[in-house]
Amino acid sequence: MSTEITQIRTPAEKALISLYTSEKDRLPGNDAVKALRTEAFAEFERSGLPHRRIESWHYTDLRSQLRDAAPLFTAGSSEFEDSLRHVQPKIPEGYALVLLDGVFVPELSDLDDLPEGVSVCSLADVLAKGDAALVERLAPKGLGTGDPALSLNAALMQGGVVVDVAPGTEVAKPLILLSVMSAGALHAAYHRSLVRIGAGAKLTLFEIVDAVEIGSNQQNGAVVIEVGDGAEVEHLTRISRQGADAVIINSVLASLGANCQYDGFALIADGGLVRRQIFLRFNGEHSTAGIRGLSLLSGKRHADTTLVVDHAMPHCTSREYFKHIVADEATGVYQGKVIVRPHAQKTDGAMKSRALLLSDSASMFNKPELEIFADDVVCGHGATVAQLDEDQLFYLRSRGLPRGEAEQLLLEAFAAEAVEKVRNEGARERLLTYVSDWLAARK
Amino acid sequence: MLEIKNLHVEVEGKKILDGLSLTVKAGEVAAIMGPNGSGKSTLSYVVAGREDYEVTAGEILLEGENILEMDASERAARGLFLAFQYPVEIPGVGTMTFLKSALNAQRKSRGEPELQTPELMKRVREAAKRLEISQDMLKRALNVGFSGGEKKRMEILQMALLEPKLAIMDETDSGLDIDALRIVAQGVNTLRAKERAFLVITHYQRLLNYIKPDTVHVMAAGRIVKTGGPELALELEKNGYRDYVSEAA
């Protein structure tokens, strides 16, 4: 009865296969790394682009939504050289590390001013040397294993950075990981970075997915984060200047030591199809993770945030808090899975997803999941989908506010609640401004 | 009635009771007073049989019988009652259902016939009336949504119903306003009897204005440091626990 299913390749899949075939010898890495790429691509070929029958991609069907896979621009090409001049990475309040089209560009980065205890090297160099121990850390076991987007990323990664923060270092200003797409024809970039935060160190990492000009590019980026014992990390992510056809896949693979704290926040307001996936695992006891985000979706945007939070050790706390404002014909997706392994007793997990739908054709899909194998735990989740509260609107209008302003006020309050927990003051203010501007522009 | 000999108790390796000895006779109302952290609540939990407390030495005798090896329900069946400082909410379990289950479980283990619902209802209603507990409260799930005062009154109602030989009142006055305190104290006073003993644990002398003790014990650093009559409570009210704390340390 087992009928053999022959997979019909979509144009995008075909394009990816030919892309890999033509690029594989040019991509950085010694023989060992090349073997890993081959293996990763074979895995991708087996699974194909993720589709709705793959549980973790149920609501983001790349197989049907990705019409074509764009080619890579490489360092040395005229488009690349041309774009170099347009990148303005100087961000006064942080240390910028710039990736252009997925390739690390030292001359645009603040390498000279890096504080003591922070060292940065290029991923391409690491891959070329092929230091086995380091390469292994680029794909931590058990985090996102088998995910087709990550397999593709591993096969095609062009560059990135490896950042080391020495134990005990308190980095005063944020480290900014700026990934920029150059102007010009439709193209794609694949990059992966590794940020290791030593024991007791403190760091704010600001990840910005950007472009020289608004375009329809495709980016598949991953950041591997290792948080040492007792370290404190705030990881902020913003996706900006992306056209309505841009495809952004942004993955975070985080491993947490003992007694440490990781706080993540992401603002998604740009791009056509965005998939943000976070795989986080507690490897030590008494650690806390806060994973938060705000998605402001208009037009026909589709933004998917998918979390897998793995409580592999006892006495850890996780808080997941996501908000979506979905307008026009946009689609918001939130999938959050909290796993509590056997023996991970005293786990405290609370997840919340709240969405406001602003128009008839807006959609929101929520899938908050609990997978629990230990009994002495307190875990819960809540998910709501609703509209602006008519009573609140009426109250505000009765006080003289026009409907539009009343709506704006309530939406700002709704969104601000998600931003509030951002610790870095400058970043928080900028995020709030961004939210106000987005809401104002919506009308 | 209750005899505690040289009791040593640890929680997670930390010493809480350190050679505590205490005797409460039938008919006696004994008060234990002491500063925060002196081990008062631990004492009530250990006597009632809460696990997680490691008895490293000593004995607890109830009517001459060592109860340390018994679990909480066996001790309850032998007539031990603890009025909790923080009564526990049990969602979905009706108050009447709970009262009936508890009473009949105790009767069963003593070899007495189970009480039928009409008789039980009658007894509960009478006790509830005395304690100003509304019928509505009896219909709700046990302690769920009760105010602090209501919970404490419910404890006294259970005590009246279960007719224990020894009742331990753990900070029953905490969180009570003056009216609730009066009702609770009256509830206790009507239960005073020559075959019944009370161990009243409190931080403040206030409660003892309403429930007059025969004996007052001062507890500090895990043992009884002084024993006297009701006048001892007044002295403590005036001078505080400072002397005893330093003495014990």
Added chain:
Amino acid sequence: MPAVRETVETVRSIDVDAYKYGFVTDIESDKAPKGLREDTVRFISAKKNEPAWLTEWRLDAYRRWLTMREPTWARVDYPPIAYQELYYYSAPKSTEGPRSLAEVDPELLRTYEKLGIPLREQEVLAGVQNARVAVDAVFDSVSVVTTFKEELAKAGVIFCPISEAVQNHPELVPKYLGSVVPVTDNFYATLNSAVFSDGSFVYIPPGVRCPMELSTYFRINEQNTGQFERTLIIADKGSYVSYLEGCTAPKRDENQLHAAVVELIALEDAEIKYSTVQNWYPGDAEGRGGIYNFVTKRGDCREARAKISWTQVETGSAITWKYPSCILRGDESRGEFYSIAISNGRQQVDSGTKMIHLGKNTTSRIISKGIAAGRSENTYRGQVSAHRRASGARNFTNCDSLLIGDRCGAHTVPYIEARNHSAVFEHEATTSKISEDQLFYCMQRGLSGEEATALIVNGFVRDVLQQLPMEFAVEAQKLIAVSLEGSVG
């Protein structure tokens, strides 16, 4: 947490063999040849003397089934089922011919008596006054008797085995059969469509409030036999019916397949309340034997203001794969799902519901209580979905899980899909264990650890128990204590 540990030990040491319905009735039966072929389907259809359209309907299902695969998305794990090693039809020999109480084989009557099912019309259920329940008793593949038929007929209510309805109600069966769960719905439903044997048929005419509870009692007796019952309930405009099903099976070392389909249709202003107390044999403590309970239950609120309410108490079966659902097609229709799922030993439960909001201003409510003990796995899987035109859809979902012991798993997998901006969906879920404080409090008042656990668990599931018809709530409460404690009286 020693008190909890003790409870856990108690639960662990439960002799799951305490299952008290595990006896076998020794009765001669008439079986179809082993395995499944077109001939088997024709055999079943011929046995029941079915009209040609139904034979074709079955064969169509069978052919489609051959092209389908077993679903694998649920969190359950079992070795492949050898479909060709099963018997698809088994009937007690003595039941052929006309059926009335007087004609039923006394051995069968004794069986139902042992199960506590009153197959008598003059008596009432023990302890409950004036409670009359009409029972359709299904033994393996056939209905052996249906009680209170005449009295129900006076009210215009049709309550009979579906095989009988096929013969006597050509105006109803072809119109509604497969209209809620289509032939091709899923692997098990399609299999059921091909080989379904018996089950109950209910029709409540317009404006009639069914004068008594209706119930069907399913019993699997024969070895290596699958049970594929099919139930069809139609509540015509403005009518009301409350229906209950119960199920048990003997203890056997092999797994047995139960793939049922239940279809409910509620027309304008009608209400159907469907309750299940599922107590199939769960297998022994090591996971040997037990029923594979793979059922498709779906209700269609086909017209305005129709209401369908599912209540289930799931304590049995080795594996439960079951999602009683509501299609809220009529404007202002309402769906409800109340569930208690208890797993112990090596049981695996993957159960929940689907609330599909299609009409305007439709509402739904889901209350699910999962309790996992022993080495069991207990998953709630639920979908709430509002379609583009389903303006004003409302859902409230609450699913709580309780873990007893550290070798079991409790999982929550909700799919919440809003495609309409006026939808308001609220979902909340918690997972925890019985609190040490609650246990100690109860024990201080004299309850033993086991009694305290049972009391607290009963409190935990109370919201759902309240939804059961009174006559069965008490029974269900006892069943819960039994499935957790093994303390059969």
